[in-house]
Amino acid sequence: MSWSLQAAEMKNPYILEEDIWKSIHYFFYHSKTTTTYKYGFFKALLENVANANEEKEISFDDLFYSFSKIYWNLVVHHGLWQSNSRGQVSSVQKAIATFQQGHEIPTEWNFDQLPGELQQDLITEVKKRGKKYVIGALYGDFNGEIYTFNLKKNYLKLNLKYYHFFHTYKRILTNVTNYQLAQFLEKFNEVEKVNQILSKVEFVTKRQSLKEFARLLQQAGVHQCFYCKKPVKKHVHVDHFIPWSYIQNDQLWNFVLSCPTCNTSKNNKLPIEKYLAAIMAQNESLKAKETLKDYFVNYNSEKLKTLYQYSERNGFRKEWEPRG
Incomplete structure (x- = not known):
């Protein structure tokens, strides 16, 4: 057996x-x-x-x-x-x-x-x-x-x-x-x-709150919307860069800070490709910090790029970008 x-x-x-x-x-x-x-x-x-x-x-x-x-x-x-x-x-x-x-x-x-x-x-x-x-x-x-x-x-x-x-x-x-x-x-x-x-x-494994990740990003010096670059302080949102409905996991290397407008507009969409380079650059900066290195075990930029491509194959079109 x-x-x-x-x-x-x-x-x-x-x-x-x-x-x-x-x-x-x-x-x-x-x-x-x-x-x-x-x-x-x-x-x-x-x-x-x-x-x-x-x-x-x-x-x-x-x-x-x-x-x-x-x-x-x-x-x-x-x-x-x-x-x-x-x-x-x-x-x-x-x-x-x-x-x-x-x-x-x-x-x-x-x-x-x-x-x-x-x-x-x-x-x-x-x-x-x-x-x-x-x-x-x-x-x-x-x-x-x-x-x-x-x-x-x-x-x-x-x-x-x-x-x-x-x-x-x-x-x-x-x-x-x-x-x-x-x-x-x-x-x-x-x-x-x-x-x-x-x-x-x-939704049995979806987190009820992403405040922990907002705190980690802010403590690392991130204080503006990843997408539109506007400052975010009081009304900060945490966004899954590759949508949660595909990746089904919460990893710091897939999170960005967002303003409410961008987060609501993006929702379950995949950002256009120029933002892929931006999040890879953010992750290189974050993983260099001693306090965050444990969040990047088994991470590398090539993996994120591959997941981005796989998410597109799963029906997420890389077409979203901020309005205006």
């Missing part, structure tokens, strides 16, 4: 895109699913593909940060049951519920409201169970071709073909994952809890 594997090598690193599509269809429509684990982990994998290093390795810390956030918000914040049996609570759901009750955390708190130390403690608990039940299971569903892993190490290594496939079709894959997860939850939860279920699933 693949879920119990402790380590495994990817079986075929030279697969075709057609083979990946076959595995995608199997995963979503034919694999055995008794809990939401595999959907949640696949969602976390998609969200963290931009965090892969040059060897296409993604750390378990990054993956289970996203995984923990997904499940905290589903289980505690939205009160959703994660198993197909009312008589059998899933291990992750039980661990999170026990953690929330033990620390007397209000159910209305989303994951971002937890103090950093509690977040790390929770991630540690969730990672134990995720490594036991999820990583090997997903490996098996994808015919052993998706990644190499060893549970004693702190990362998995994506198949290069899957790495490019995930970037190329990320928007479609994210939407299908959200739909399948929502459909599962809809079957095994009370009617009143599944109101707007797809929206709950879609």
